[in-house]
Amino acid sequence: MNIPVARDKFRRFLTQKGLRVTNQRLAIFDAALAQTEHFTAERLLDFARAIDDSVSRATVYRTLPIMVESALLREVDIGTGEKYYHPNEEGSTTQVAQVVCLDCDKIFEISAPFMGWYGNTVSSKLGLTPVSQRLQVSARCDTLRLTGSCPRRN
Ligand SMILES: [Zn+2]
CATH class of the missing domain: 3.30.1490.190 (Ferric-uptake regulator, C-terminal dimerisarion domain)
Known part of the structure; x- marks a missing residue:
């Protein structure tokens, strides 16, 4: 996936939803899109904090559904109770x-x-x-x- 194009799409999506484009949300976005393996919300929190240590757990949990709704991320349920996420390749x-x-x-x-x-x-x-x-x-x-x-x- 082309990260700058995807980031623009995410910014537009946040604006459309009336949500602010914050450094924390962008750090979460960058951390999520950089992953090649499936990840959980808790793992994403670690990755995002490595980019911006002011990212809070609450912001990660609020931002994940927005990213899924924007179709930039895909949610994968494997029946263990914990949800996994993966960047969504267009049309796949x-x-x-x-x-x-x-x-x-x-x-x-x-x-x-x-x-x-x-x-x-x-x-x-x-x-x-x-x-x-x-x-x-x-x-x-x-x-x-x-x-x-x-x-x-x-
Ligand atoms: Zn094995």
Whole structure:
């Protein structure tokens, strides 16, 4: 994702919502968009504080839903009660499958173009147009089972 373009989009979104563009919000935004792995709100707080140590936990929790609403971030629920977030690549939302490693708490996103085909096929038979869809696979770690440890494990 192009960070300056995304930051402009975020600024405009905040303004449209009548919210102030603050250094704290921009630090949270920069921290979130720099991530290549899925992250939780608490991890984002650490990353954002590394940029601006005045960022508060409350601001992170208030800013996350705004970023999801602006479609710059995607929320991923893997059923553990804690939500994960990932920067949203433009237009990829319906063609990404998630594989969740239950052993190492790692979320992989796999490009799955067949999902677009599948969603269109099953919907059009019903006279419907798909808006979103999800595929999530829960899995166990082969490396951990075979060797007793896994580098992906925290
Ligand atoms: Zn593993």
